[in-house]
Amino acid sequence: MVSTTVLVLAESFDNGPDAHAAAGAIARGLSAGGRLQCDLFPIDTDIGTLDAQDFDRRMRAARALVIACSRLEDTTLAGSVMFEAATRARQAGVPAYAVAGENALDPFEARIVDLQVIMEAKTPRALTAAGRKLATLV
Secondary structure (H helix, E strand, C coil): CCCCCCEEECCCCCCCHHHHHHHHHHHHHHHHCCEEEEEEEEEECHHHHHHHHCHHHHHEEEEEEEEEEEEEHHHHHHCCCHHHHHHHHHHHHHEEEEEEEECCCHHHHHHHHHHEEEEECHHHHHHHHHHHHHHHHC
């Protein structure tokens, strides 16, 4: 049986929603758009958070991973929690999608991280709309 759960990994957005609000907004959109269940995973910037909150088990049990962050760019991606999460998802065969306040990755960089789609959204309303669009893709 295919999982209907989407793991939503979110960090706080600069001058925008905190990690909990960002994850919740995307989850509302995913649920409204495809009636998918969401496992919310708000985080800080510490990579240890992934292991402390059982990220790998939760990610493997999910249909997809949605990463939500303020900015995606090559200079801050390497070594970040978001990069680590996307890498683990790729290695486990779980598709990863991203919603960022700003996307500064070129297509090659996005491919290296193996993100299926990157959407831009900054406000809670835009994050919910992005979640609704993602519901048709995951």
